[in-house]
Amino acid sequence: MSDFTTWDILRNLLLAARWTVLLSLVSFIGGSLVGMALLFARIGKSRGGRGFVRAYVEIFQGTPLLMQLFLTFFGLGLFGIDVPAWLAAGLALILWSAAFLTEIWRGCVESVAKGQWEASSSLGMGYLQQMRWVILPQALRVAVPPTVGFSVQVVKGTALTSIIGFVELSKAGTMVTNATFEPFTVYGFVALIYFCLCWPLSKSSQILERKLNVAHRNH
Amino acid sequence: MSLIEITEVKKRFGDNEVLKGINIDVAPGEVIAIIGKSGSGKSTLLRCINGLETIDEGSISVAGAQLLPDELHLKALRLKVGMIFQGFNLFPHLTAGRNVMLSQTVVKKTPKAEAEVMAKKMLERVGLAHKFDAYPDQLSGGQQQRVAIARALAMQPIALLCDEITSALDPELVNEVLSVVKELASEGMTLLMVTHEMRFARDVCSRVVFMHQGRVHEIGPPEKVFANPATPELKQFLGVIH
Numbered sequence: 001m002s003d004f005t006t007w008d009i010l011r012n013l014l015l016a017a018r019w020t021v022l023l024s025l026v027s028f029i030g031g032s033l034v035g036m037a038l039l040f041a042r043i044g045k046s047r048g049g050r051g052f053v054r055a056y057v058e059i060f061q062g063t064p065l066l067m068q069l070f071l072t073f074f075g076l077g078l079f080g081i082d083v084p085a086w087l088a089a090g091l092a093l094i095l096w097s098a099a100f101l102t103e104i105w106r107g108c109v110e111s112v113a114k115g116q117w118e119a120s121s122s123l124g125m126g127y128l129q130q131m132r133w134v135i136l137p138q139a140l141r142v143a144v145p146p147t148v149g150f151s152v153q154v155v156k157g158t159a160l161t162s163i164i165g166f167v168e169l170s171k172a173g174t175m176v177t178n179a180t181f182e183p184f185t186v187y188g189f190v191a192l193i194y195f196c197l198c199w200p201l202s203k204s205s206q207i208l209e210r211k212l213n214v215a216h217r218n219h
Numbered sequence: 220m221s222l223i224e225i226t227e228v229k230k231r232f233g234d235n236e237v238l239k240g241i242n243i244d245v246a247p248g249e250v251i252a253i254i255g256k257s258g259s260g261k262s263t264l265l266r267c268i269n270g271l272e273t274i275d276e277g278s279i280s281v282a283g284a285q286l287l288p289d290e291l292h293l294k295a296l297r298l299k300v301g302m303i304f305q306g307f308n309l310f311p312h313l314t315a316g317r318n319v320m321l322s323q324t325v326v327k328k329t330p331k332a333e334a335e336v337m338a339k340k341m342l343e344r345v346g347l348a349h350k351f352d353a354y355p356d357q358l359s360g361g362q363q364q365r366v367a368i369a370r371a372l373a374m375q376p377i378a379l380l381c382d383e384i385t386s387a388l389d390p391e392l393v394n395e396v397l398s399v400v401k402e403l404a405s406e407g408m409t410l411l412m413v414t415h416e417m418r419f420a421r422d423v424c425s426r427v428v429f430m431h432q433g434r435v436h437e438i439g440p441p442e443k444v445f446a447n448p449a450t451p452e453l454k455q456f457l458g459v460i461h
Contacts, residue, residue, distance in 0.1 A: 119308035119367075122269050123322035123374060124297040126290055133325055137312050 004180045010189055016172030017193050023168055024155045024197075026090050031097025031154070038102040043109055045127070053102065060099030066160050068092045073164040089161035097154055104150060108143040109135060145209035152198045152205075159194070169193060222247045222409055223268065223300075223378060228277035230263055237263050239433040240277070245378075250410045252420035252441070255430035256456060261413045264430070265380045268411065269302045282377055294326070301371030305383040307363040309355040315342065315366045316351035319373045327374070334373075341369035345399050361392030365399055372403075379403065381412035417457075421445055429453050 038056065041049035060068065072095075073088035112135050120130040162171035173190040177183045223245035230238035237260045245251055253261045266272045268279055270286055270293045279286040284296040309318050319338035323329040329337070342348050345365035355363055364384055371379060381400065385393045397419050404410055404423050414420055420427055420441060427444040429437040431452045437444060448454045 113306075113308075115304060115306050115308035116310065118271055119302075119304060119310070120322070121271060121293075122297055122302035123370070124294045124326040125322060126294065129325050133321060134310055138310075141312070 004176075004182075006185070009176055009180060009182070009186055012176050013169060013172055013186070013189050013193060016167060017169045017197075019166070019168040020155070020158050020170075020194075021197070023086075023089060023093065023158045023161065023166070024151070027093035027097050027158070028151050028154050030090070030094035031101055034094060034098035035101035035105065038098055039105050039109070042102055042106050057099045057103050060096055061103070065092070065096055065157055066163065068096055069160055069164050085161070085164050085166040088164055089158070089166040093154065093157060093161070096157065097150075100150055100153070101147065104146050105139065105143055108139040108146075111142055112138045141212050144212060145205050148201060148205040148208060152201045155197050155201070156194065220247075221245060222249075222282055223411070224278070224280050225264075225268070226278050228264070228267060228279060229275050230260075230267060230272060231275050237433050238267070238274075241433075241435055243428060243435065243438070245409060245411065247377075247409055248407045249426060250404045250424045251412070251426050251428060252424040253411065253413045253428045253430060254415070254417070254420065254456070255436075259430040260433045261428075261430045262382055265302075265382050265411060265413050269300055269380055270296055271302075298326075298374060299376055300378045300380055301374055301376035302380045303364070303367050303371055303382065303384045305386050307355070307360070307367050307387070309363055309366055309370070311355050314352050314354055315347065315358065315369075318355070318366055319370045322370070323373055337373050338369070341373045342366070344372065345369045346395075359392060360388045361395045364388065364396045368396075368399055368403075378409040378411065381410065381414070383413050383415065385414070385416060417445070429456065431456075 038053045042053040042057075044050065069088065069092045072092040073083055073085065076083045076088065116134055116138065117130060120134045125133070158168055159170040161168060162174065165171070167175070169190055173186050177186045180186060221244035223243070225241055225243045225245075228238055228241040229236065241260075241264055243251075253264065255261045263272060267274050267286070268281065270288075273288050274286065281296055281299045284299050285292060286296055287293070309315075310321065313321060316335070316338050319341055320331070320334040323334040323337060324331055339348060339351060342351055345368050347362060347365055347369065350358060350362060350366070355366070358366065367384075368379075384400075385396050388396065393416070397416065400410065400412070401419075401423050412424075424441055426438060427441045428435055429444060429448075429452075431450075437448065437450055437453050444453070445457065448457055
């Protein structure tokens with residue numbers, strides 16, 4: 001039965017890993033865009049906007065990603081919309097990433113000293129001008145390391161989409177196991193590939209942190 | 220004709236009334252020192268004039284610009300009065316020169332080249348022309364505060380509010396900032412300063428305002444206020460200081 005070479009296993013897993021990478025990119029970029037919009041609502045002047053984003057974040061942080069995937073996948077089906085697995089996976093991960101990124105960035109914006117708002121106000125700047133020229137440039141520097149760090153969570157989060165049938169690295173692992181009956185080897189490789197994706201990200205987060213000298217530069 | 224008119228201003232933080240009806244009129248070119256214990260409301264008053272705090276009652280106007288809580292009126296007011304803070308509040312991600320240029324280009328839409336000329340001029344005025352390209356964290360406290368003054372001046376305000384601008388400085392750096400302020404005063408700039416530098420208040424200011432428990436307790440020329448304090452509160456305050 002076992003006509004599979006190690007190379008066969010690895011090749012199939014690597015091919016599937018492309019989808020993990022793609023899904024991670026889509027989730028992270030989409031999540032960043034949505035998260036940026038939510039951020040402006042969260043720290044803006046409209047009470048309704050702030051309340052909405054607060055509730056949004058609580059819901060997404062307070063429920064397992066798996067449930068969010070199920071609800072997107074099966075929930076949209078209830079409305080007669082036939083959702084392919086890739087769409088449900090992408091959508092759920094975008095919304096989930098947005099919730100976390102908004103919260104990370106809100107902390108960064110709020111870490112900018114209050115005096116910066118006051119000084120720029122006293123010079124006559126309006127809200128958007130303050131954000132654009134004074135607050136965001138400083139918040140961004142603080143935000144880079146945790147944001148890159150969060151991208152690791154996104155990559156690992158994509159593994160869950162295997163459960164709704166999206167064929168990425170984990171799902172491919174299960175399928176290859178079913179054919180080879182060598183779960184330890186296969187999942188070992190799966191884990192190794194995840195590690196190869198995630199490790200450079202966490203490492204670069206550390207390097208960036210040191211480079212941007214977050215702790216010292218802000219006083 | 221008064222330049223700054225503060226009329227019956229009241230301000231509450233929750234149940235705590237910190238300003239209980241303040242009336243001060245400031246003529247152009249006057250230099251006013253506001254003194255008093257911490258908690259007497261002097262900083263709050265200064266922040267109200269610039270619209271950093273809203274007021275609950277009364278009115279404030281600077282050269283015809285009324286303090287009203289919408290962005291348009293606030294901007295008009297803030298273009299007339301600049302403010303210097305205790306903690307400098309320079310933009311740490313910009314060089315000294317850029318700090319001085321930013322609000323000109325963003326708020327007044329001054330072309331960059333023009334703003335740069337103005338920034339150089341203002342930095343020179345505070346004795347820091349050579350620090351144009353230095354970042355705030357490369358400057359001493361006194362230098363940072365002088366850049367902050369240059370930044371406010373570049374907007375060509377008709378009055379400056381100084382909120383304890385030397386309190387965060389090491390003693391040996393206080394004078395370099397005060398001498399800049401003194402020069403502004405001699406050039407006819409209208410100044411309102413909250414300060415603990417009594418000698419400076421006595422030498423430079425045209426009037427001294429003593430605030431106590433949210434009210435203007437005594438007001439007058441420095442010779443009178445310092446030499447003949449009329450109320451026991453001011454006597455006690457001056458006694459504590461000296």
